Amino acid sequence: MAEPKKRRAGADQALPFEKTLVEIEERLSKAQTDEERSAIAAELDKERRKVFESLTPWQRVQLARHPQRPRMLDFTTRILEDFVELHGDRALADDPAMVTGIGRFQGQTVCVVGQQKGTTTDEKLQRNFGMAGPEGYRKALRIFDMAERFGLPLLTFVDTPAAHPGVEAEQHGQGPAIARNLWALTRLRTPVFCAILSEGGSGGALGIAVGDWIAMLEHAIYVICPPERCAEILWRDAERKEIAASAMKVTAYDLKALGVIDSVVGEPPGGAHKDHAGAASILGEEVERFLAGCREGRWKPELRREKYRKMGAWIEDDAETARQAQA
């Protein structure tokens, strides 16, 4: 596959809180002397730190959805060698929203599954914005099985707003298809690494995101439903999305604290959309650490199962308290 074209972050696609940064970047590109350049670079660095240190959860949601954010293939074409894409669910169709295949990472053969959202308008439409249907989840399941059969580590790349909400998706069993993937992944007898790249949306994300090590990019989000929808359901007002985003705990740091993910993967200054190659290289190091763990025999299905079994929080009254509460 050809190296993706380098896209420049234009002011037109900048987020509101990025505007000042873009303005400084433009001045930097027009700087005449080295002296001027280093002064503006220092200013940019300082301003960037200021902006990024005080990001609100909603601003992180916006970053995660940034139109120029690198997509799955922007990462995999850089960190994998000799990727062979495999197609079809062997029942009905090939779902372009879900990309599956086999490749090499620093000499180690790996199986790969991920959602590709697309970059151009044509590709976005063709890939349904990374929203897979049951065919996509069943195609992924095929590759899970293959990874287990051949004893190959499985790498998954999550980038989807949701599983596709559609008539055919329902007809073909979207719910049971996702359920079957969860069923398979918790006990898959091969190591599983998952990376949440930008937007991890609900069951559609989880359907390929159960593993031994869940890495999440610093400005990615992972949600039970979009904050807009949460606000709409709870308060009948999607505009309360910022409040919902804070309350839902959607950022990588929140999720690390909740024990749902295992690591937060840093992004280049200004976010992954500013430097696709830099973002891929940082994620590559994380994959490298995971595969080193494979060689040490660190990942075991029993440990994975125990990890998921412990997830959640509840109060367990002793029998006496429970009896009193009922009385």
Next chain:
Amino acid sequence: MSFLKRNRFVSRIGRSSNIRAGLWLKCHGCKQVVYHKDVQENQMVCTLCGYHYKIKASQRIDYIVDPGSFQETHANLRAANPLGFEIAELDYSYNAKIEEGRRKSGLNEAIITGFATLENIRTVIGAMEFRFCGASMGSVVGEKFCRAADDAVRERIPLVMICSSGGARMQEGILALMQMAKTADAVHAMNDAGVPYIPILVDPTSGGVYASFAGLGDITIAEPGAYIGFAGKRLIEGALKVKLPDDFQTAEYQYQNGFVDIISPRTELRPLLGRLLRYLSPQERLAAAEA
């Protein structure tokens, strides 16, 4: 024979159902006025049109198991509000929602689990309670499902789960999502142990519950007319800008699509489960092999 037994069986809580205990009832299904007592004696199924009323989880269990055999388990688990989902500026409180759920349902959470016998076959049984936060799945629902599955595996007896849910419990955020993985794994454990797992999908079974334990049965049974689907109908209509037919995502629709084994009226569930469990439960299989 089993028909007679069924009719003699009177629920001990049927009288306090959420339908007002007036003498007459206007049926939601056929809009006819029916004698309340007739409907009640028919397990809250309309005697004219077969419309299945939403009923309490405990009532559902009573209709299915042998009278007096149900022993509740894990009732001491309750929601912890792990995200501290309390929003003062909107006067919104998850703690208050939990309290409301407890008040409305008389239960600690949206699921009841326990041991019972069903036509003399020992089984683990559970049911979800819609009046508790729309039977959404949060940490407690997930954990109790897993413990019920553990009980079934340990005793090598079946699990029958009456599923009903509006989806995941939003106020527990990502932790609610993780319950899908956790419960799917609990089903896997039952499958590995050769313990039968029969979900019964009642109105409504949707979202994260359908995409986890409700979607993974050895045999999947549904009540007539139940809403069963992953993405909500209105969400799909909004996304695609279409109007979907009335029968979209009904039990009958999912049966046609191949995702439901049997659509069974509530009044026939007990003998049906009895037959299936006699075929599948480990003890019964052993007894059959020895006979």
